[in-house]
Amino acid sequence: MPNLRKFSPLLLLAIFAFVGCRQDMHDQPRYKPLAQSDFYPDMRSARQPVEGTVARGQLHEDTYFYTGMVGNKPGDYMPFPVTQDVLERGQQRFDIYCTPCHSRNGDGKGAVVQRGFQSPPSYHTDRLRNAPLGYFFGVITNGFGAMPDYAEQVPPRDRWDIVAYIRALQLSQNATQADVPAGQKVPSAAPEFRGDPGSGATLPLPAPPSQNKTGEDSK
Numbered sequence: 001m002p003n004l005r006k007f008s009p010l011l012l013l014a015i016f017a018f019v020g021c022r023q024d025m026h027d028q029p030r031y032k033p034l035a036q037s038d039f040y041p042d043m044r045s046a047r048q049p050v051e052g053t054v055a056r057g058q059l060h061e062d063t064y065f066y067t068g069m070v071g072n073k074p075g076d077y078m079p080f081p082v083t084q085d086v087l088e089r090g091q092q093r094f095d096i097y098c099t100p101c102h103s104r105n106g107d108g109k110g111a112v113v114q115r116g117f118q119s120p121p122s123y124h125t126d127r128l129r130n131a132p133l134g135y136f137f138g139v140i141t142n143g144f145g146a147m148p149d150y151a152e153q154v155p156p157r158d159r160w161d162i163v164a165y166i167r168a169l170q171l172s173q174n175a176t177q178a179d180v181p182a183g184q185k186v187p188s189a190a191p192e193f194r195g196d197p198g199s200g201a202t203l204p205l206p207a208p209p210s211q212n213k214t215g216e217d218s219k
């Protein structure tokens with residue numbers, strides 16, 4: 001113990017020094033939120049922002065982009081052009097945030113539902129196929145019945161990407177030959193194949209790997 005005693009005054013000093021610092025930080029002059037002040041003539045410690053001030057990220061001038069509403073009805077257009085990137089982002093976000101309940105193809109039989117959560121309606125009903133795009137944006141933003149909102153997790157731009165992807169999903173589950181662009185159509189050649197595979201009718205499907213491709217294996 002004698003050793004320790006030798007150092008104790010120093011130790012004590014150090015402790016006081018630290019406590020002192022700490023106390024100082026606590027006691028520095030400051031106002032509690034909205035407390036009265038006698039420094040300003042209007043007695044307010046909270047100052048009015050300079051006129052015309054807009055907090056960053058709060059200038060929601062494009063109402064449609066942030067609400068999906070035109071007046072008091074959901075609108076039915078995308079606020080920006082839909083590209084392949086938009087759809088891919090939408091698919092990725094959808095797969096993360098919506099598939100647990102709605103499933104990958106949107107039939108409402110996601111993993112959480114299979115374990116007992118309330119089953120959402122399939123996206124592939126006439127009602128939801130005809131629902132305007134802004135309606136889907138609204139459901140993600142505000143929630144719907146038993147479904148919580150995803151406004152916090154999914155920013156507006158991503159919500160629109162998801163909306164575009166849902167519409168693509170709906171089209172994909174309800175497509176006809178007429179929806180396939182000319183030139184990409186697969187002729188409905190199935191009957192010609194029946195019983196006579198050698199008739200010469202062909203489907204424009206990828207050809208079997210040809211002999212000259214065998215070199216690829218040696219890569």
Ligand code: HEC
Pocket residue numbers: 094097098099100101102112117118119120121136139140144145146147148150154162
């Ligand atoms: C936790 C499960 C769950 C998740 C995750 C979820 N939903 Fe839902 N969703 C539901 C349920 C349940 C309903 C039906 C609610 C009701 O009718 O009370 C629903 C309904 C809907 C509807 C149909 C509304 C109508 O008019 O019937 C849409 C559109 C929808 N969800 C979109 C989404 C999108 C987009 C996401 C991802 C951002 C998502 N949901 C994520 C559970 C979920």
